[in-house]
Amino acid sequence: MQPLQLGRMRIHKVHEMDSPVPLLSQLPGATREDMLRLMRWYDQPDEIFADPEASFMTFSVHSWVIELDGQTILIDTCCGNHKDRLVPEVSGLETRYLENLRAAGFAPEDIDIVMCTHLHFDHVGWNTRLDNGKWVPTFPNARYVFGRKDYEYFIANPEGEEVHAQAFLDSIVPVMEAGQGEIVEADFCAYREIGDGIWLEPAFGHSPGCCTVNAKADGPPALFWGDVIHHPLMLIRHDLPFAFDSDGKVACDVRKATLERAAEEGVLCFPAHFRRTSAGHVLRDGDAFRYEFVGS
Numbered sequence: 355m356q357p358l359q360l361g362r363m364r365i366h367k368v369h370e371m372d373s374p375v376p377l378l379s380q381l382p383g384a385t386r387e388d389m390l391r392l393m394r395w396y397d398q399p400d401e402i403f404a405d406p407e408a409s410f411m412t413f414s415v416h417s418w419v420i421e422l423d424g425q426t427i428l429i430d431t432c433c434g435n436h437k438d439r440l441v442p443e444v445s446g447l448e449t450r451y452l453e454n455l456r457a458a459g460f461a462p463e464d465i466d467i468v469m470c471t472h473l474h475f476d477h478v479g480w481n482t483r484l485d486n487g488k489w490v491p492t493f494p495n496a497r498y499v500f501g502r503k504d505y506e507y508f509i510a511n512p513e514g515e516e517v518h519a520q521a522f523l524d525s526i527v528p529v530m531e532a533g534q535g536e537i538v539e540a541d542f543c544a545y546r547e548i549g550d551g552i553w554l555e556p557a558f559g560h561s562p563g564c565c566t567v568n569a570k571a572d573g574p575p576a577l578f579w580g581d582v583i584h585h586p587l588m589l590i591r592h593d594l595p596f597a598f599d600s601d602g603k604v605a606c607d608v609r610k611a612t613l614e615r616a617a618e619e620g621v622l623c624f625p626a627h628f629r630r631t632s633a634g635h636v637l638r639d640g641d642a643f644r645y646e647f648v649g650s
């Protein structure tokens with residue numbers, strides 16, 4: 355994606371990988387009618403078919419970089435290289451993420467703040483890199499911001515969250531030990547002030563403490579919604595819990611409220627897992643929503 359300018363902010367996308375998974379394994383309950391409705395505005399012939407059983411959700415894994423007033427802020431850090439994971443598709447990766455970051459114009463030393471919307475393995479991985487057998491912070495000059503609720507949840511190594519617990523040990527703990535981590539509340543302001551700067555808002559449900567990152571600087575508002583919505587189909591079926599929601603009912607309520615706000619306020623959205631440019635606007639479409647991609 356070409357960088358987008360929103361007032362004083364410039365926003366870049368840094369791609370790590372694409373990951374296709376059977377659609378019904380992620381969003382059980384999706385129907386043929388839902389697929390046909392999606393295909394009216396999301397024509398993706400390698401992924402989306404009328405038959406939900408034959409369809410995939412292909413997740414893009416990427417970071418966003420905000421440049422604002424000389425500050426460089428990295429949002430979500432993907433899966434990371436060389437990490438040992440219970441999920442084979444993301445274990446022992448060797449992607450060109452850091453090369454992609456450089457191609458966007460940034461060396462690791464340039465990042466001032468790292469913000470993780472939540473502490474799932476595909477949002478914290480590049481927090482650290484392997485250096486002589488040891489995990490060290492990838493971004494040596496950054497302060498890293500972690501939400502308190504997710505931090506306190508995952509540090510307890512809860513049952514059923516083993517893959518995220520692995521990520522906590524190799525991607526969060528070394529950052530804290532290096533003195534670069536900061537545990538913050540869900541309304542934390544990273545730059546300037548709420549409404550004019552960069553700040554968190556609570557969006558609990560997909561994970562116990564997941565947040566959105568909001569940003570505004572003399573231009574339209576930007577919303578980095580993390581995993582509140584994973585795939586365009588969820589603009590139609592925002593009522594169906596996603597397979598990895600920690601509280602499906604609450605996550606669906608947050609999903610709907612986020613879509614309503616995005617549609618009403620003309621927010622420019624920056625999803626964590628949409629393909630193409632990812633960025634776009636949410637529009638109302640009868641009793642549901644649709645997405646209009648922005649950028650090239």
Ligand SMILES: [Zn+2]
Nearest residue numbers: 474476581626
């Ligand atoms: Zn994710």
